[in-house]
Amino acid sequence: MQPSPSRPGTQPPVADLLARSHTLGADPRNTNYAGGNASAKGSADDPVTGRPVELMWVKGSGGDLGTLTEEGLAVLRLDRLRALTGVYPGPEREDEMVAALDHCLYGRGGAAPSIDTAMHGLLDAPHVDHLHPDSGIALACAADGEQLTRECFGDAVVWVPWRRPGFQLGLDIAAIRRAHPEAVGVVLGGHGITAWGATSQECERNSLWMIRTAERFLAERGTAEPFGPPLDGYAPLPEAERRSRAAALAPVVRGLAATDAPRVGHFTDAAPLLDFLARAEHPRLAALGTSCPDHFLRTKIRPLVLDLPPTAPLDRAVARLTELHAAYRAEYAAYYDRHADADSPPMRGADPAIVLVPGVGMFSFGRDKQTARVAGEFYLNAVNVMRGAEAVSSYAPIDEAEKFRIEYWALEEAKLRRMPRPRPLAARIALVTGAASGIGRAVARRLSAEGACVVVADRNARDAAAVAAELGGPDKAVAVTVDVTREEQIEAAFAEACRAFGGVDLVVNNAGLSLSKPLLETTAADWDLQHDVMARGSFLVAREAARVMRAQGLGGDLVYVASKNAVFAGPENIAYSATKADQAHQVRLLAAELGGDGIRVNGVNPDGVVRGSGIFAGGWGAQRAAVYGVPEEKLGEFYAQRTLLKREVLPEHVAAAVFALTGGDLSRTTGLLVPVDAGVPAAFLR
Incomplete structure (x- = not known):
C-alpha cells in the first residue's frame, strides 16, 4: 500500500465518514477506545437562505470511532470556523477558542465539538483522520522521533514537534500541509498521527499506510530485547497460580486505590504485559510514565509497581503494596x-489508576468497570509504545510539566463536571446468590439498575449467564456457577468476583429451596438439605464475604433474604421455617461481630412470593396450596387476602427492600430485618 497525495474531490455522504470511522476504530492497532477522531467536509443547502454552505462533520467530544453514530458528530460551518483565525489571541489564550466553536455550529450542531476540531477544520483537506496507533506513538515518543519519522516515511509524512492539542496545533498542521503538498500526513510529537485525503477512501488508505509502515519499520529495525534481559525471579507464575494470586491481591489493591474515591477494578495478565514486567528495564520505563494525552488522562502519569518477585510471601507483598x-x-x-498555580483545579485524588504486579499482571481502576477496563487497555497500549520506541531509539515521553498541563487542563475539568451524577450504587460490587431466577434475579436487576456491578451466582450456569447478559455483559455483570453447600465453589465465586471487578462490597444471601411436609413426614435428609442450603450456605457465603471485605477495608453490606416464616409459625413447614429462623439470627450475630469493620448486616422477611419464584414453580407452590386447601393458581391471591394491605408480594418488592437497605439512606442501620409481607400481624417483629 502506497500513500496517495490529496487531490480535489467531492464530499461523500456522512455514511462514508461513519464507515471509515468504524473500520479504523474496530482495530486496536489503529487507535484505542474513544481515542482519535475523523472528519469530512462538504456542502449542504442552508434551510434559511436556500444557498449552499460549506460544512464539516467531525467526531464529537467523548465519542468512539468504532461505535460512532451520526448523533455523535459535531456539525460546523467552515466559513465561521476558519474566520476564527482573525480573532485568535495567540497560544497563551487558545483555550478561549473552544467556547468560540459553539458559535460555528450549524443548526443545533450535533455533538459537542472536541479539542481537535480546529485541527480538522483548518486543514485544507476534505477528509482528515487523527489517530493514536501504538506504532505511530512509538515514533512520536522516541528520543530521535523526527529523524526516525523521516527514515520511516520519507517526504510523505512530516514531523510536528509536541504541542498541546488545540487551535494553535491546527494552525501548525495547516501550515505544514501548505509547505509540503506532497505529504499525506504528520507524526505529532508525543501524541499520535494525522492523515488526510481527497476522498474518504483515500484518507483511510493513507491512515492505514502510515500505521502499517510504522509497524514494519519498528519490526525490521528494532532490537530483539527492547525491555532488556529477563529479570531473575520475575518470570510469570503458571496460570493457575497467577489467577489465585490475583484473586488474593485484588481486594487489597482495590482498597488502597479507593482511598480517595470509590473505584471498580479490572485485572489482566496479557502476555505482552507479563513480558514487560519480567524484564530488567521495566522499573525505569514505568517510572517515566505514559506519554500520549489519551493514555495518561486515563492511567495517571505513572503506575504503582510492586518491587517484589511473584514468589514473595503474600503477607510480605500486601505489606509492601501498602508502603508503596x-x-x-x-x-x-x-x-x-x-x-499547580492559583487557577489550577483542585487535586482530584492521589491514588494510582494502574497497579503492576510482576509475574501476576495488572490491576486497573476507574469509576465503573468500563473505565477501569479501558484504563488497563490504555496502559497496555503504553507498553507497546515503550517497546517500539526502545526497539529503535529510547523512550522519551513529554515532560512532567506538560503532563500536568493536560491532566489539570481547565477544559478537561469542565468535561469532568459535565458528567452525569453517579447512581446510588455506582462503583459498588454486588454478589447475589440464587440470582438466576425469582427474587435473586429481581435483586440483581435492581442493583444493576442502581449502578452496581453484579456477580450473578447460581447453580444453573445457563440461566445465570442469561441474566448476566441481560444486565449488560462483562462491564456490568458476570455469571458464576456456585452450589452454596460447597465451600470450594463459594471461594471460587468470590475469587472470580475479585478478578472481574476488584472485590465485593454487597452480598445478598438469597439462594434457597423449600420442602413443605408435616413433622412426621419430614426426614432427616429433608432437614439436612434445607439447612445445608440456607443456614449453612448463608454462613459459608457470609464468611467468605467478610474475608474479602476485611481485605478491602471499605466496609460493606450483607443482606439475608430470610422470610416471615422466621417468626411466623405456619403449619407443616418445620424444616424451612427453622432454617429461616437460623438465617434471621445470623443477621443479628454478624451485625454485632462485623460492625467494627464497617460491615452492615441486615435482612428482609418476605411473605410467600409466588409469581416469578423458582421455588414456588418447583413444587413448593403446589405443596403450600394443598396445605391451605386452595388451587395452586390462586395461592398468590390467598396470601394477599390474609395481609393487612391485601396486596401480593412480588420479587421486585423484595428487591426494593434490598436496595433501601444498601442504597445509602440507611447508612447507620445494621441488625435490622425488614418485613416485606404486605402486613402479616403474626409475623410482626417484637
Missing part, C-alpha cells in the same frame, strides 16, 4: 504542588 501506596500518594501530591 503511601509513597505514591505523597509523590503525587508533590507532583501536584510542583505544577
